[in-house]
Amino acid sequence: MKSLLFSLLLLVVLKTQAQKHLLVDTHNDVLSSQLFTKADLGKLQSIGNFDLIRAAKGGLDAQVFSIWCDETLGDGQAFARANEEIDSLYALIKRNPKKMVLVNSAAELKQAYKQGRFAAMIGIEGGHMIEDRMDYLDSLAKRGMRYLTLTWNNSTPWATSARDEATGKLKHPGLNDKGRQIVRRMNTLGVMVDISHVGEATFNDVLATTSKPVIASHSSAYSLNPHRRNLKDEQLKALAKNGGVAFVNFYSGFIDPDYDAKEQLFLINHAKDLDSLNKLYGPYAPMKLNELYKAESDKMRPPLSMLIQHIDHMVKIAGIDHVGIGSDFDGSESYPIGLDSVTDYPKIAVELRKLGYKEEAIGKIFGGNFLRIFAENVSK
Numbered sequence: 180m181k182s183l184l185f186s187l188l189l190l191v192v193l194k195t196q197a198q199k200h201l202l203v204d205t206h207n208d209v210l211s212s213q214l215f216t217k218a219d220l221g222k223l224q225s226i227g228n229f230d231l232i233r234a235a236k237g238g239l240d241a242q243v244f245s246i247w248c249d250e251t252l253g254d255g256q257a258f259a260r261a262n263e264e265i266d267s268l269y270a271l272i273k274r275n276p277k278k279m280v281l282v283n284s285a286a287e288l289k290q291a292y293k294q295g296r297f298a299a300m301i302g303i304e305g306g307h308m309i310e311d312r313m314d315y316l317d318s319l320a321k322r323g324m325r326y327l328t329l330t331w332n333n334s335t336p337w338a339t340s341a342r343d344e345a346t347g348k349l350k351h352p353g354l355n356d357k358g359r360q361i362v363r364r365m366n367t368l369g370v371m372v373d374i375s376h377v378g379e380a381t382f383n384d385v386l387a388t389t390s391k392p393v394i395a396s397h398s399s400a401y402s403l404n405p406h407r408r409n410l411k412d413e414q415l416k417a418l419a420k421n422g423g424v425a426f427v428n429f430y431s432g433f434i435d436p437d438y439d440a441k442e443q444l445f446l447i448n449h450a451k452d453l454d455s456l457n458k459l460y461g462p463y464a465p466m467k468l469n470e471l472y473k474a475e476s477d478k479m480r481p482p483l484s485m486l487i488q489h490i491d492h493m494v495k496i497a498g499i500d501h502v503g504i505g506s507d508f509d510g511s512e513s514y515p516i517g518l519d520s521v522t523d524y525p526k527i528a529v530e531l532r533k534l535g536y537k538e539e540a541i542g543k544i545f546g547g548n549f550l551r552i553f554a555e556n557v558s559k
């Protein structure tokens with residue numbers, strides 16, 4: 180009897196120790212996919228990974244929405260597309276003014292959190308969306324851009340990407356004068372410099388140029404999966420020295436070193452379906468293919484423990500003040516088992532507790548580190 184009472188007491192103590200933390204995710208692509216799906220994100224959706232209802236259920240308090248298009252939209256189109264996606268976020272906020280608000284600073288984020296309103300922020304993914312124009316950079320900052328990912332997979336004339344640097348054929352990898360000018364301008368505008376997707380030469384040039392701490396909005400650990408989109412240990416250390424934060428990406432292909440090979444085979448086996456889905460859904464065809472063959476694609480997903488290993492490794496190398504969450508939800512076709520949507524973040528906290536992480540440490544990873552670096556970049 181005594182031991183039963185003791186276990187019950189212990190359970191109560193453990194339960195009360197599991198706190199709700201401010202939760203910020205720095206990378207979600209739903210605004211770009213919404214152009215295809217036309218989903219109303221204020222209502223519960225059966226497709227994709229995000230809507231306001233599921234965000235509330237998962238304890239998500241703030242989201243940086245990624246604004247993205249690929250390089251096929253060139254000058255004269257990419258900036259317009261960025262504005263179109265921002266318009267759709269503004270419209271969503273207008274339809275749900277009590278539930279959500281656009282925030283432009285750490286102070287505004289804290290205020291929204293206090294009011295129980297979902298805080299939305301804007302990150303532009305891909306320097307090509309400013310079309311090499313400083314006035315476009317200024318204009319997007321004015322509309323709420325709080326980070327710019329200097330490149331997507333494609334390089335810009337002023338910054339080279341991880342994909343292009345990996346070819347080994349670039350004559351001048353890294354930032355050029357214009358690139359350095361853009362980084363400095365971002366520092367003064369309060370737009371965080373995002374080094375996810377850039378190559379190592381650009382990464383090093385950014386750290387030599389920036390006067391503010393920088394972010395990797397959605398990148399995981401290279402030493403656990405040597406993918407060019409992940410950060411090497413020396414990069415994680417350099418980022419920590421700069422005061423920066425690396426936000427872990429959930430995508431199965433960045434987490435599990437075996438995923439790519441499995442996926443390639445899957446795509447070859449279903450090439451016909453993929454071809455017809457491509458015509459309908461463009462870059463979102465792989466997501467649709469996974470839905471079509473759910474049992475088969477589910478089998479390819481890595482266990483959640485593998486994602487936790489990435490977080491733990493990044494904390495061990497960069498330090499607890501330099502790691503956060505940047506899921507890449509709605510931007511990838513596969514995530515570890517158990518992570519199906521924004522309802523599932525609490526599972527990460529549960530796993531971190533099992534590894535011995537204290538509530539203070541989990542609080543830093545979930546939102547504290549973002550709040551700190553946001554305040555350091557935006558003085559308002």
Ligand SMILES: [Zn+2]
Binds near residue numbers: 304376397510
């Ligand atoms: Zn990305």
